[in-house]
Amino acid sequence: MDYEHVKDAFITQGDTFTYRAHRSPETLLPVHDHTGILASDGDHWRLQRRTSLKILRDFGLGRNLMEEQVIRSVHEMLAQVENINDKRNVDMFWPIQLCVGNVINETLFGFHYKYEDSEKFKTFVKVVDKHLRHLQGKMPLLVSAFPWLRHVPVIGDIGYHNIKNNISSYQTFIEEEVTSQVKKYDGESEPENFVHAYMKQMKQTGNPGLDITNLCASVLDFWLAGMETTSNSLRWHLAYMMKYPEIQDKVRKEIFNVVGSSRLPSMSDKPNMPYTQAVIHEVQRCSNMIPFLGSHRCVQETTIKGHHVPAGTLVFAQIWSVMKNDPVFEDPGSFNPSRYLQEDEKTFDKAVVEKTIPFSIGKRNCVGEGLARMELFLIFSALIQKYEFIATSNIDLTPVWGVVLTSKPYTCQMIPQ
Numbered sequence: 281m282d283y284e285h286v287k288d289a290f291i292t293q294g295d296t297f298t299y300r301a302h303r304s305p306e307t308l309l310p311v312h313d314h315t316g317i318l319a320s321d322g323d324h325w326r327l328q329r330r331t332s333l334k335i336l337r338d339f340g341l342g343r344n345l346m347e348e349q350v351i352r353s354v355h356e357m358l359a360q361v362e363n364i365n366d367k368r369n370v371d372m373f374w375p376i377q378l379c380v381g382n383v384i385n386e387t388l389f390g391f392h393y394k395y396e397d398s399e400k401f402k403t404f405v406k407v408v409d410k411h412l413r414h415l416q417g418k419m420p421l422l423v424s425a426f427p428w429l430r431h432v433p434v435i436g437d438i439g440y441h442n443i444k445n446n447i448s449s450y451q452t453f454i455e456e457e458v459t460s461q462v463k464k465y466d467g468e469s470e471p472e473n474f475v476h477a478y479m480k481q482m483k484q485t486g487n488p489g490l491d492i493t494n495l496c497a498s499v500l501d502f503w504l505a506g507m508e509t510t511s512n513s514l515r516w517h518l519a520y521m522m523k524y525p526e527i528q529d530k531v532r533k534e535i536f537n538v539v540g541s542s543r544l545p546s547m548s549d550k551p552n553m554p555y556t557q558a559v560i561h562e563v564q565r566c567s568n569m570i571p572f573l574g575s576h577r578c579v580q581e582t583t584i585k586g587h588h589v590p591a592g593t594l595v596f597a598q599i600w601s602v603m604k605n606d607p608v609f610e611d612p613g614s615f616n617p618s619r620y621l622q623e624d625e626k627t628f629d630k631a632v633v634e635k636t637i638p639f640s641i642g643k644r645n646c647v648g649e650g651l652a653r654m655e656l657f658l659i660f661s662a663l664i665q666k667y668e669f670i671a672t673s674n675i676d677l678t679p680v681w682g683v684v685l686t687s688k689p690y691t692c693q694m695i696p697q
């Protein structure tokens with residue numbers, strides 16, 4: 281499957297391929313199947329997706345709430361890192377995890393976890409992390425291929441029931457936070473967080489599909505789809521920068537030229553920082569974090585580029601293969617951000633950018649793409665502006681297998697700039 285196949289299925293024939301399989305491992309993500317965005321389909325999915333996108337757009341475009349939230353989180357992360365006395369051997373796992381987690385938490389619930397008081401949050405993050413890792417084990421994949429195996433002792437327990445039971449541990453966290461925000465909503469003032477904005481939509485539209493069950497499910501989707509992806513991507517960014525220090529220096533030089541050192545980079549700087557943008561594209565292409573997309577069930581018989589696809593076929597688009605193998609990427613195995621820029625080093629090569637699709641394309645692409653792109657730019661550029669990162673352990677860029685391909689753990693020396 282190449283880019284043209286994915287484009288034909290997901291864009292040209294978008295409506296035909298927006299349905300899900302409704303079998304594990306997807307059904308092991310939400311508490312109830314057919315709720316929220318990630319695991320639902322049909323008119324219900326359309327309603328939930330449209331509602332979430334409207335809220336995110338109102339926050340991001342209308343009032344810039346989103347950028348302010350990310351920058352607040354960056355400030356907190358930098359303050360935490362500054363307090364580390366010995367910067368010769370630092371593990372950036374938790375500072376990055378908390379920074380990204382706090383952006384989602386503030387977007388959804390309107391408050392930040394303080395670093396010194398984040399045990400509840402850390403426990404939740406660990407449960408989600410464990411859940412996503414277990415989902416991609418051999419047994420769940422076996423049960424996914426042969427759903428009747430979930431009735432077989434041992435295989436069914438490891439591959440299905442134990443994982444299903446895990447869900448309740450993170451659901452408690454979600455329900456507590458949603459309930460607390462629901463109580464605070466006065467119905468009058470301009471919503472400042474997702475829960476309040478969703479409640480306003482419930483009230484304004486009166487649509488029975490917008491209810492507390494689906495609010496909780498959408499909130500959970502944001503955590504599941506938004507945290508591991510974004511925080512791992514940032515860890516990949518630092519790993520690549522330490523493996524290629526000359527590229528790290530070049531990014532920093534661009535940041536100093538455009539932003540200076542007295543303030544943090546902002547979204548208005550982004551158009552003037554083509555090299556930093558090219559590096560972010562290339563890290564996303566090379567780290568290629570999502571090995572399998574969710575299933576896209578075909579609802580009516582069709583053809584994709586001459587291949588017959590019967591109704592009911594499950595399609596798993598290989599965006600991994602597009603970013604690895606498309607001929608537009610010359611020498612695809614090498615890490616080369618300059619491939620995104622023309623000779624003037626300012627203008628993007630549109631053909632190369634078009635095939636870089638870490639957020640997928642079409643009707644079921646990433647709902648959080650705008651937020652994730654903003655986070656990657658603001659958090660990555662702030663870190664490179666403030667510190668030089670030098671590896672103090674081996675940087676092995678072979679990924680660790682999972683729902684999201686992660687970087688191997690590493691430590692670094694951080695030299696203030």
Ligand code: HEM
Pocket residue numbers: 317318319329384501502503505506507509510513569570573574575638639640643644645646647648649651652
């Ligand atoms: C670097 C970060 C991220 C990457 C690489 C990424 C990637 C993806 C991809 C490839 C899909 C499509 C899956 C499919 O076709 O089934 C997806 C879907 C989704 N993403 Fe993201 N994502 C990221 C961050 C986020 C964030 C920050 C959020 C929200 C806070 C988010 C929310 C979602 C949701 C809700 C869906 C499901 C869309 C649907 O089923 O209609 N993602 N993401």
